[in-house]
Every structure is written in structure tokens, then in C-alpha cells.
Amino acid sequence: MSDQMHVRTGHDLAPGEEEQHSVGERVLGYVVGLGLALVLTATSFFIAGTDLVWQPSIPVALIVLAIAQMGVHLVFFLHITTGPDNTNNVLALAFGLLVVFLVVGGTVWIMGHLNANMPPMDQIMPMRK
């Protein structure tokens, strides 16, 4: 099998396979990623308990922090970049996101309409009165 490794077409490398970086650079990348992840986590916990900001903005802030956290994981730990060697991984991520969006969003939409059209019997009875 090892000999097939050399006939790979183009430049698409799997995550964790990039050879152009030295060990020091890679360690630095992980340390920066870990630091950012910790900062974002700590901020989330701080925001959730604080009364420094307007209260209704807290859920929005938490969502923003969570998305930033995902971004940090993707960039520093899963090594998703915009480089030409990463097309497969970016496309796979996009396809995964699309499917999750369609299935979760579709389910919420369908079940919401079902709930509105066909409530359980004990909820229909009061409506008729």
C-alpha cells in the first residue's frame, strides 16, 4: 500500500499530514489553539453568571462564543484551511453542515407544523368550548 502513497494526485493531503512545518511551529499552533479555546470557554462561564451586560443579550453572546469555539477547533486542531490542499476537507465540512442543517431544520419545521395542526386530544377539547 505504501507505494500508492506516492501516486496520489494533486496536493490534497489528509488533516495532520502536512509536512512543510517544523515540530516547533506545529507545537506553537496547538498551544495558540488551546489558549484561544480556554479563553473562549472562560468567557462563556463569566458571561453566563455576570450582570455587567444587558441580560437578554447573554444567550446571543453565548451562541457567538460557541461558534467562535467551533472555528478555533476547526482551524487549530482539525487544520481546516483555505489552501488548495484542503479542498476535500472543506467540501466534506460543508456537506456535513448542509445535511445537519437540512435534517435538523426540516425536522423542527415539520414537527412544529404537526404540533399546530394535530394537538393531543386533551388540548383540542378546551379549544372547542
Next chain:
Amino acid sequence: MLGKLDWSAIPFDQPIPLVAGAVVLVAILAVLIWVVVKGHLPYLWHEWITSVDHKRIGVMYILLASVMLLRGGSDAIMMRLQQAVAYQSQGYLPPEHYNQIFSAHGTIMIFFTAMPFVIGLMNLIVPLQLGVRDVAFPTLNSVGFWLTATGALLVNISLVVGEFARTGWLAFPPLSELSYSPGVGVDYYAWSLQISGVGTLVAGINLVTTVLKLRTKGMNYLRMPMFCWTTLASNLLIVAAFPILTATLAMLLLDRYLGFHFFTNEAGGNVMMFMNLIWAWGHPEVYILVLPAFGIFSEVVSTFSGKALFGYRSMVLATMAICVISFMVWLHHFFTMGAGPDVNAIFGIASMIIAIPTGVKIYNWLFTMYGGRIRFATPMLWAVGFMVTFIIGGLTGVLVAVPPADFMLHNSMFLVAHFHNVIIGGVLFGAFAGFEYWFPKAFGFRLDERWGKAAFWFTFLGFYVTFIPLYVAGMLGMTRRMQHYDVAAWRPWMFVAAAGMAVLSIGVICQIVQLVVSIRNREALRDRTGDPWDGRSLEWATSSPPPVFNFAFHPDVRGEDAYWDMKAAAQQQSLDHAAPEYHDIEMPRNSPTGFICAFFATIMGFALIWHIWWMVILGGIGAFATFVVFAWRDHDEYVIPAAEVAAIDRINLEERRSLVSMAGAL
């Protein structure tokens, strides 16, 4: 000690499953004794059971699918006979047995016939078409196959030990919940699908990685044969959709085993959520099955028309469009559930839109044939038969995609006729076309054409005689899954359908006879060049059957239809006779990991069904230990010396050169 298992699990009062089970058991024992006495056991163990060669695994997948096709087919014959006789009477099948038969028929035909057949063909051919020596994860491939076999085994054990689900092939709650199905039937269903589902997911990951990462020199995406593209799309769908099935069945199992309330009637359970989730998997599933069939037809039509595929890029685009849109239509399976006009309209329109890329494909195949020099060999007959049949099935599909029409036709025999129309006419015809087309590649000899054509015509006509009456019965208001009925107007159509079933069965017998006749005449049918059909893609560039390493050299691809270009170039240059320089080749070692893992998975599955907890732990530990042992292996590859590679390759090279020089002389 043995959980719920005791002698009452064996249905002594029901002669049909008992006799069938006894016959199968005797047949299996006879084969086993023959294998041991004749001394074939070491050969089977070393060359097949422990093999990690993608070609061997592909052949085993197809063998499993063929055996299960016969099992599912016998269920179909029993159902057709029951409905032919059960007019104002109970027929010959009691209701609880009839319900098990239609549930087993659907489960077996989708999960253990159609799926293994297409996965087997993809395994067998895709690495050859890509010009590489194996799939990305050879041992994982073997694990995937054997876990699928475990699922099939568990479903068939239910014939004799206990019972199978009486809930239909998707086990809708609340019927499948403990309060309405207290027996082991639903557990047999759910655990066999959970175990074989792991196998399918593994196969999907493996084939996606193979297409994305292992391609020979110059084989960029837009030079890949169409079958590789449809394989990529189909396996992307497997990776995205099968986890939904696993999670949904896991929730049903939690309800049944640990008293959860995901889908129960009481305590806040929501049965509609099950329909929603199971069809979010179920609709992509039909495209998982039919996309590879589209790929097979693309290869067959182009080869037997002697032309490059018309509209290659539009075909790629249509395939990937279907791949994405297939995740946007699942609600059309439950229009009548009450989501309301807004939701129904959107999903109805999306369902009609998905017919467009499929229509693009039909036109592309027709234009490929147009002006071509068409040879009506057996694979081409299946392809043409598919086009006619699939258009009818597709049009009735667009009809039921209209929500108001669906309210009339939902759960009727019209629907049964529609999906058999697309699954038999699409997937099964595709599987048979692929079987006839690639059989010489897998075994080194062609199949008998006369019996093949007979099989096609009987199956083709038998299909229409069986299923057109079901459309009519559906229009007359007949619902599906009826054990008996009292409406006189339906009866003639049930008689015609039963007669059609007889014609279909003759088609199946013809196919078996074809196999026997071809094996006996194999010397006369031998394919020495490796290119029996004047093929266009790389699988025909190596010998039949291919050596274990597939290609002595990595083919250098310069365009679409790689092998066709090579043949054309060879004729122009009157062949260079320079002796090529051979190198050592490393190949993965065979491994019993898959077989042993599936052995323990079978024990674990059976124990889970019957609540034998100590055996569950035993099976679980065994399966995990197998993985650990495999992970700590020292030698995973062996070397084929250059001299041996040269010896194997030169024989085929000579045959090919003599063929090309003959063609040049003409």
C-alpha cells in the same frame, strides 16, 4: 441462564417456517460436510474468509445478496399466492405469519439484497476503474462485509428460533413498542439492522476515501468513469444518512429495553418523530441504491454503443444534484400525517424537482445510443429494459409527489407497484446488468448469452405482468399488506399478479441455469485478453481475473475513457516491444479480524435479542479484543517479488499484443 429463550421459541405448530428452516439447515450442513470432506476448508479460509482483497470481498457481497434474493423472493411468492387465494377466506397463511412475511420481505430485499449487491459491485470494480491496487482500508472492508453477513444471519435465525417483526419493514411505533409487540420479532429486526448498519457505514467510509484519496496518475476527478462518480455520491449519502438510522433504532431500542419514552403513546413520547427520522434516512437510502445502478448503466450503455458517454459533465452534475436534493424530500413519505399545506407543498415541489436530474440522465443515455453501433448483449438488454421500466416508475413517482393525489394513493397497492417499479426496474436490473457485464472480469470467463437473454425476457415480462395489475388494484382502492379481502373486483388482478410472479420465477431459474451452464462450459467461454466487451475504462486493462495486485504498473491516464485511449494509441504506434522494468509490490496481508469480529457480534446480537446478559458481555469483550489484537499486529504487508509480478504480467501482455496486432492487420 438463557434469558427469554426456551423451547416455546421454536414454532412447532407452524409447518411452513419449520420445514423451510429444516431444508435450509440440511443444505448448509451438506455444503459444510462437502467442503470439509473434499479438503476445501483451508482454501476457503485462506483465500476467501480471511481475504482482504477488494475483489474477493466484492464477490462475497454479491454471493450474500444472491442468496438473500432467493429468500426474499420466496417471501414474495408466498405473499402473491396468499392474496390470490384469500378472497373471502383466510387463505393459507395465518395473519401473524403473513405479517412477518411482508416485514421480512422488505427488510431482506433492501438491507440484505439490494445493499450488498451494489456495495459488492462497487468494491469489485471501483479500485480497478481508478487504476489502484486496493481500497483505502482493506481489513476494515472485510469487517464491513462480515458484519453485514451477521445481520443477514440474525434475520434468518428468526425464521426458526422465535419470530420476526410483524410491523412492516420500517417498524413504525407505537406498533413496534413493547406494549403492542412484546415478542422478540422487533428486537431481531432492530439488532440485525444495527449490526449490519455498522458494516454499511464502514463500507461507505472506505469507498469515499478510496475515490477521494487513491487514484492513479492523471486520474483527476473529471476523468473518472461515471460508476466512480455515482459510487462517490452514493457513499457520501451512506456516511451522511446511516447514522440517522442507527440513532433512530437506538432510541426505539431504549424504549423497548430500558423503559424510555421516545416514541411511546404515553409519557410524552412522539410517534411522529419516528416517521420523520426514519424517512430522513429512508429517502437518501433509495438514492444510495439507485445511484450506483445509474453508474452501471452509464458504463454499459457507453461500452455497448461503442461511444463515449454523451454529456459526461452534465451526468456528473446530475449525480451530485441528486446527492444533495435527496436530503430535501423525505416528507413525501408522510404527506398524510398532517403537517399542513405549506410543508406538504414545499416537499412536494422538491420531490418533483429531483426528477429533473434523473431525466437528464435518461436523455444522456439515449443520446449515447443515438448514432452508436449498438450490440445487444445481455448487459445492454438489461440497460434498455431499465430505461423503459424506470421511466414508467418515475412518472408514477412524480404523480404521488403531488400531495392531493398522494392522499388518495397513500398506503395503497398503487404505491407498492410504484416503488417495486423503481427498485426492480432500477436497482435490480442495474445489479443484473453489472453482474453480467463484470462477471468475466471477476472470474475469467463469460456467462452464457442464450440463457442470459432468456433470463432477461422472462424477468422483464414477468415484472410487467406482476406489477401493472397492482397499479390497477391500487386505483380500485386496495390497500397494501392485506392478509385477506372481500372485494370481488380486486380478485382478477391478484390472479394476474400471481401468474406474473410465476413468469418472474422462471426468469430467476434461467439465471441460475445460466450460471451452471457457464461454469460447465467455462473453457469455451474463457476470456484470455481481459477485455471481452471491447471496454473503455481501466478495469479492462488488466487480466481476467485480475492478479491480486490488479496492475503491474500504475496506469497513466491522459483523458476520459482511459483504456480506450490506450488501445487507440497502441494501434497507431504498432506497440512498443520494449520489456518493461518490474518492481516489488507490497500488498496487505490477509486477516481473520473481520470474520472473528462478526462471530462475536453474532453472539452478542443473539444474546441481546433474548436478554441473555452474560452472553452479551462475552460477545462484546470478544469483539473488542479482536480489534485490540489487530491494532497490535506487527506485520501487515507482504512483498510480491518483481520476478513474480513480471511472470504474471507477461502472460496477459502477450495475449493483449496478439489481439492488438490482429486488429491492426485487419
